[in-house]
Amino acid sequence: MTWHVPEDDLRAYAHGELAAPALWSADTHLASCDRCRAALAEAADPVALDAGWERLDAELDVPRPGLLEGLLVRLGVAGHTARLLMAAPVLRRSWLGAVVAVLLLGVAAGHAVRTGESPTLFLALAPLLPLAGVALSYGPALDPTYEMAVVAPMHGFRLLMIRTVAVLTVVLGLNGLATLALPAYGLHSLAWLLPALALTATGLALTPRLGPVLAPSLVGGAWIGLLMLAHAVRAGADVPLAPFTPAGQGVAAVVAALAAGLLFLLRDRFDLFQGRAV
Amino acid sequence: MTPTVSASGIGLRYGGTRALDDVSLRLTGGVTGLLGPNGAGKTTLLRVLATALPADQGAFTVLGHDPSTARGRQEVRRRLGYLPQTPGFHPDFTAFEFVDYVAILKEMTDRGVRHREVRRVLDEVGLADVRGKRMRKLSGGMRQRVALAAALVGDPGFLVLDEPTVGLDPEQRMRFRELIAGAGEGRTVLLSTHQTEDVAMLCHRVLVMAGGRIRFDGTPAELTARAAGRVWSSTERDPGARAGWRTGTGSFRNVGDPPDGADLLEPTLEDGYLLTLDGAGAEVAA
Numbered sequence: 001m002t003w004h005v006p007e008d009d010l011r012a013y014a015h016g017e018l019a020a021p022a023l024w025s026a027d028t029h030l031a032s033c034d035r036c037r038a039a040l041a042e043a044a045d046p047v048a049l050d051a052g053w054e055r056l057d058a059e060l061d062v063p064r065p066g067l068l069e070g071l072l073v074r075l076g077v078a079g080h081t082a083r084l085l086m087a088a089p090v091l092r093r094s095w096l097g098a099v100v101a102v103l104l105l106g107v108a109a110g111h112a113v114r115t116g117e118s119p120t121l122f123l124a125l126a127p128l129l130p131l132a133g134v135a136l137s138y139g140p141a142l143d144p145t146y147e148m149a150v151v152a153p154m155h156g157f158r159l160l161m162i163r164t165v166a167v168l169t170v171v172l173g174l175n176g177l178a179t180l181a182l183p184a185y186g187l188h189s190l191a192w193l194l195p196a197l198a199l200t201a202t203g204l205a206l207t208p209r210l211g212p213v214l215a216p217s218l219v220g221g222a223w224i225g226l227l228m229l230a231h232a233v234r235a236g237a238d239v240p241l242a243p244f245t246p247a248g249q250g251v252a253a254v255v256a257a258l259a260a261g262l263l264f265l266l267r268d269r270f271d272l273f274q275g276r277a278v
Numbered sequence: 279m280t281p282t283v284s285a286s287g288i289g290l291r292y293g294g295t296r297a298l299d300d301v302s303l304r305l306t307g308g309v310t311g312l313l314g315p316n317g318a319g320k321t322t323l324l325r326v327l328a329t330a331l332p333a334d335q336g337a338f339t340v341l342g343h344d345p346s347t348a349r350g351r352q353e354v355r356r357r358l359g360y361l362p363q364t365p366g367f368h369p370d371f372t373a374f375e376f377v378d379y380v381a382i383l384k385e386m387t388d389r390g391v392r393h394r395e396v397r398r399v400l401d402e403v404g405l406a407d408v409r410g411k412r413m414r415k416l417s418g419g420m421r422q423r424v425a426l427a428a429a430l431v432g433d434p435g436f437l438v439l440d441e442p443t444v445g446l447d448p449e450q451r452m453r454f455r456e457l458i459a460g461a462g463e464g465r466t467v468l469l470s471t472h473q474t475e476d477v478a479m480l481c482h483r484v485l486v487m488a489g490g491r492i493r494f495d496g497t498p499a500e501l502t503a504r505a506a507g508r509v510w511s512s513t514e515r516d517p518g519a520r521a522g523w524r525t526g527t528g529s530f531r532n533v534g535d536p537p538d539g540a541d542l543l544e545p546t547l548e549d550g551y552l553l554t555l556d557g558a559g560a561e562v563a564a
Contacts, residue, residue: 020389079389080382087368087379144366145379148428151328152383153355159383268348273330 005029005036007043014044021073024064081162087145088137088163099129099171103178110182110189118240119182119189124227126175126192131199131216131223133167139212139274147273156270164204172196191244194252199223201259208269281306282341282436282466283327289335290322290490297322298333299490305436309462311477311498312470313551314487320470321363321440323487327468328360328438341435356385359434363441363470365425369414373405373424376413380428399427403457419450426457437467443476455480474548484547486554494554498547505545505553510536520556 005013005026012018013026030036065073065082072082102125110119138160140146150156175192182189199219206215230241242248283305290298297319314320325331327338329345337346341357344350367376377396386392400409403423413421422442429437439458443451451473459480461467471477477484477498484501486494494501512530515522520534533549534556536542 078387080387080392083375083379083382087371144368146366147330147362148360148365148380149383150330151355151358151360152380153352153385154383155352271348271351272332273325 003029004033005039007039010036010040010043014040020079021070028064084159084162085166087143088166096170096174099133099174102129103174107178107181110185118244119185120227120231120241120244122178122182122189123192123195123241123244124224126178127196127199127223128220129175130168130171130196131203131220133171134164134200135203135212135216137163137167138207141213150271150273155267156272157267160204160270164200168200188240188244191240191249194249194256195223195243198252198256198259201256201263205259205262205266208266208274211274280342283338283468285327285336285338287336288323288326288333288338290326290331290333296490298326301336301490301492303485303492303495305466305468307462307464307466308482309458309467309469309480311481311484312468312487313472313474313477313484314470315555318487319490320487322490324360324438324440324468324470328358329354330360354436356432357435359429359431359437361425361429361437361439361442363444365422365428367413367421367424369412371413372410373400373413373416373420373427374409376424377428377431381431384432386432395431399430400424402430402460403427404453417450419446419453422446422450422454423457426454426461430461435465437461437465439467439469441470441472443471443473451476474546474551478547486551488555501550501554502545502547503550505533505549507542508536508553509533509543509545509549510540511543512541521552 009018009022009026013023013030018026030040064070065079066086069082069086072085073079077085103122106119106122106125109121136142138146143149149159172193175196179189179192203216203219206219209215210218226243227241230243234241243252281304283303285304286302288298288301289296299319301319301323312320312323322331326333327340329340329351332346337344339345340354343353345354368379371379374396377400378392381392381396386395397406397409400406403426405420405423405427408416408420413424416424426439426442429439442458443454446454455476458467458469462480469476469481481498484494484496484498485492486501494504510516510532512522512532515524515530516532516534516537518534518537519532522530522532522534525531531543532540533552
């Protein structure tokens with residue numbers, strides 16, 4: 001064993017003052033290192049030592065945070081917030097795998113089109129991913145603990161925002177990486193970003209009225225319908241679809257801002273059950 | 279004694295359906311049973327009292343707070359325990375992690391305090407030995423106890439349990455009854471159930487719902503007394519009975535208005551419940 005708990009950390013541990021994640025490292029290490037346990041005994045008075053053993057005993061059956069949860073804590077996310085994020089289905093491997101697969105498809109299609117054309121499939125699919133991700137992290141049909149969460153004192157809108165930020169960070173990050181795989185299109189391949197924000201914010205803003213399944217479904221359907229319409233009226237294959245032109249991007253920015261404002265106004269509606277039962 | 283719940287004229291409509299219709303009740307300490315057929319409005323009533331759904335009509339307070347305001351709702355939720363009809367779980371969470379997650383939702387952000395509370399409630403429901411097991415590996419009864427442990431986090435003053443014994447075998451049900459009885463000491467518990475035995479064994483008071491209305495509010499003995507003189511035995515099914523079935527002894531047990539000279543039997547709580555539903559216009563299964 002090459003690493004041992006530093007003396008300062010041992011003293012803090014003995015006095016119950018060591019904070020996570022150093023506390024978790026110390027717990028795990030002390031369970032298997034005689035040398036550090038002996039050092040802990042010297043660093044603490046007997047009463048504090050007994051309390052320390054009791055704490056250690058309790059800690060040993062507390063689950064260790066997983067790789068992603070531990071990473072979030074190391075990045076400065078509070079432990080309890082990281083635990084809340086771990087309950088979001090969109091941070092599971094199956095969902096992330098699906099996102100990566102869709103993006104690879106879009107990127108491959110982007111490489112297949114002729115020079116001068118727009119990577120339309122990629123730009124069309126990328127905004128749908130955060131919309132779907134946010135939808136999948138919320139609601140009675142998709143969050144198994146939804147009903148317990150609704151009646152918890154933590155405001156429903158706060159929980160929704162924590163998960164939305166996590167989804168947007170992950171999915172927009174992956175979208176961004178996929179964009180880097182399309183260097184030939186320059187900034188034009190970033191034209192998915194504002195529509196993505198507009199669709200996500202609109203889907204959430206409509207949720208209190210339409211429900212957490214219908215609202216994002218309708219918004220996603222409307223986006224596809226809009227693209228089909230734009231495709232039908234565009235002048236030629238070399239011209240980008242209307243939503244990906246500068247004017248279209250401006251409209252997306254306005255829609256995103258308006259939907260975000262509406263969402264904020266409706267925030268208390270997320271504190272109540274969105275479903276029905278008799 | 280200040281009631282834990284005081285409700286007057288609560289109504290709630292879904293589209294054209296009146297799920298709750300002029301419901302008034304007062305709940306104080308101990309376990310109160312809520313009986314009713316499917317679609318009676320039990321779950322809706324529990325969700326309204328648990329602050330998950332807003333009522334369209336009427337007024338009520340829970341633990342002295344008005345849930346129709348955001349602040350009142352939050353105050354109620356701080357002292358509320360809620361076990362939904364089908365509690366969902368994250369299958370990859372351990373029992374400890376699941377209860378820990380619910381404790382975070384209950385604003386317990388201090389890790390040490392929270393983990394002590396998680397251990398306490400898991401001990402209380404007798405699951406200290408399996409707290410490291412994944413939820414997907416626990417039996418249905420154990421999962422239900424984990425959900426009860428989650429509801430008990432923070433020592434709530436009002437505990438709402440929506441059909442917690444559904445799907446449990448008799449031994450698990452008996453174990454669960456012990457836990458509910460223990461939970462009812464020093465706090466108010468509202469227990470929705472289809473099992474009249476649950477009410478007979480656990481509750482000091484029972485409400486019967488049908489068609490969104492409260493049809494009976496009294497003690498289990500009073501509900502049983504509704505069937506006094508209205509349960510009789512016969513060798514054939516009595517066509518005049520509201521309900522009748524052949525028992526293990528071969529004779530028929532009939533519930534309804536007995537003929538003259540009928541061989542009257544001692545009524546049960548279930549008999550009183552069936553007759554109350556019958557009087558409410560609900561279908562009585564024979």
